[in-house]
Amino acid sequence: MKVKQITKSKPSTKGMENLKAKNNLPKWEYSKTIEDSKHINLKDEYDLFVNGKLVKTKTYFETVNPATEEVLAKAAYASKEDIDNAVLSAEKAFNVWRKVTPKEKGKYIFRIARILQEKAREFAVIETMDGGKPIRESKSIDIPLSIAHFFYYAGWADKLSFAFPDKNVKPIGVVGQIIPWNFPLMMAAWKIAPALACGNTIVIKSAETTPLTLYKLAEVIQEAELPDGVVNIVSGDGATGSHIVNHPKVRKIAFTGSTEVGKIIMKATAGTDKKLTLELGGKAANIIFEDAPIDAAIEGIINGIYFNQGHVCCAGSRLLVQESIRDIVINKLKYRMKNLRVGDPLDKNTDVGAINSKMQLNKIKELVKSGIDEGANIYQCDCKLPKKGFWFKPTFFSNVAQSHRIANEEVFGPVLSILTFRTPEEAVVKANNTFYGLSAGVWTSKGSKVFNILSKIKAGVIWANTFNKFNPASPFGGYKESGFGREGGKHGLEAYVD
Numbered sequence: 001m002k003v004k005q006i007t008k009s010k011p012s013t014k015g016m017e018n019l020k021a022k023n024n025l026p027k028w029e030y031s032k033t034i035e036d037s038k039h040i041n042l043k044d045e046y047d048l049f050v051n052g053k054l055v056k057t058k059t060y061f062e063t064v065n066p067a068t069e070e071v072l073a074k075a076a077y078a079s080k081e082d083i084d085n086a087v088l089s090a091e092k093a094f095n096v097w098r099k100v101t102p103k104e105k106g107k108y109i110f111r112i113a114r115i116l117q118e119k120a121r122e123f124a125v126i127e128t129m130d131g132g133k134p135i136r137e138s139k140s141i142d143i144p145l146s147i148a149h150f151f152y153y154a155g156w157a158d159k160l161s162f163a164f165p166d167k168n169v170k171p172i173g174v175v176g177q178i179i180p181w182n183f184p185l186m187m188a189a190w191k192i193a194p195a196l197a198c199g200n201t202i203v204i205k206s207a208e209t210t211p212l213t214l215y216k217l218a219e220v221i222q223e224a225e226l227p228d229g230v231v232n233i234v235s236g237d238g239a240t241g242s243h244i245v246n247h248p249k250v251r252k253i254a255f256t257g258s259t260e261v262g263k264i265i266m267k268a269t270a271g272t273d274k275k276l277t278l279e280l281g282g283k284a285a286n287i288i289f290e291d292a293p294i295d296a297a298i299e300g301i302i303n304g305i306y307f308n309q310g311h312v313c314c315a316g317s318r319l320l321v322q323e324s325i326r327d328i329v330i331n332k333l334k335y336r337m338k339n340l341r342v343g344d345p346l347d348k349n350t351d352v353g354a355i356n357s358k359m360q361l362n363k364i365k366e367l368v369k370s371g372i373d374e375g376a377n378i379y380q381c382d383c384k385l386p387k388k389g390f391w392f393k394p395t396f397f398s399n400v401a402q403s404h405r406i407a408n409e410e411v412f413g414p415v416l417s418i419l420t421f422r423t424p425e426e427a428v429v430k431a432n433n434t435f436y437g438l439s440a441g442v443w444t445s446k447g448s449k450v451f452n453i454l455s456k457i458k459a460g461v462i463w464a465n466t467f468n469k470f471n472p473a474s475p476f477g478g479y480k481e482s483g484f485g486r487e488g489g490k491h492g493l494e495a496y497v498d
Contacts, residue, residue: 093229277485
């Protein structure tokens with residue numbers, strides 16, 4: 001009997017050749033389609049919102065458009081005395097709000113959501129002008145998710161007995177909330193909506209670079225006729241935040257921001273009876289296996305790190321690629337990055353907008369320089385940056401070692417670090433080799449591998465074959481130096497009840 005000898009053929013290089021040919025194609029130019037900003041109503045000066053009224057203060061600071069460096073407005077800088085007044089207002093309002101029936105509380109929150117829907121376009125434009133993010137992200141993600149959170153928790157207001165069966169839960173009282181500059185309105189919605197649903201009153205502080213949408217929310221709260229003092233809105237820097245954290249009548253602190261500040265807040269509240277939730281930094285691993293749908297994974301990589309200029313705590317900033325597909329992934333990623341459009345955030349074609357501030361831009365540049373100095377290979381988009389404003393080209397580093405700063409420290413910008421692995425076990429070890437534990441992503445065509453890997457990764461939020469997907473019914477939060485506590489879902493109510 002004759003036996004036919006089977007020989008292994010060499011892997012086809014046709015795909016790589018086609019990709020190289022594509023890389024030489026001319027880049028498409030898009031006509032500008034600028035979102036009209038004439039319909040928005042911005043004041044020259046924003047006062048504190050305390051006890052349902054606008055309150056003057058001694059000092060004001062300027063907030064600028066990071067894409068143009070033009071001053072948009074002046075915002076109130078809250079002093080210790082201002083915070084005392086805001087907390088006193090919230091304390092008095094608590095005696096009113098706690099007596100409002102749960103059904104009526106839900107109606108108020110629902111009303112806020114409906115008014116936000118009506119003003120969605122205005123909020124989206126202001127969010128883009130004040131923060132630098134592309135208008136299509138503000139219109140399709142930030143504002144809709146903010147509205148969805150208010151709708152979601154409006155539904156929970158009269159169902160706390162179902163959320164906490166066999167428990168007699170009560171509101172905490174006055175809660176202090178401090179939000180970051182990367183998702184101003186959305187972070188406010190994540191905090192305000194569950195706190196109101198549980199019957200608490202609020203003093204909330206915006207980030208110093210992005211106060212405008214929170215003050216626009218104050219106008220919505222007035223229009224919704226929420227009882228005076230139930231929500232008090234202030235602005236300022238870290239000193240203002242510390243006044244809220246250390247105030248003896250504030251019963252709970254909710255903070256979203258950097259790990260460094262989170263540690264300071266944790267020390268300040270230690271030994272007190274204050275409840276605390278912290279949502280801090282991240283250095284998420286985005287794991288690509290050789291059996292992954294690679295083209296879909298490339299889109300996941302792009303969305304994972306270049307969405308909102310990388311100003312995302314759960315960004316997939318560490319790409320772990322199986323060694324056998326390293327070259328094809330890097331080449332496909334380069335080709336995809338050639339089509340990223342960087343520029344005017346109000347242009348509907350823009351993919352990557354402006355860096356939020358000069359200070360953040362300097363931090364990004366410093367960490368990128370460290371990556372070059374430590375021997376990693378840098379690749380950047382071939383794009384022209386505007387002359388005015390704060391800009392940084394979408395960037396990735398290959399040949400990154402676990403010891404490099406860019407593989408360990410949160411850049412919080414459009415900078416990706418690419419590492420490789422050979423086995424699933426090695427991927428898990430590298431994914432967990434970080435101080436953080438906020439998020440992760442896994443790309444594979446095998447469902448069993450998804451569940452096997454996910455069960456071993458120490459992160460609060462993990463996506464499979466997608467990235468950066470959010471839902472108000474799904475809890476969000478981290479482990480280790482990414483903080484503790486959860487926002488969103490039924491879990492988000494637990495932080496606001498005794």
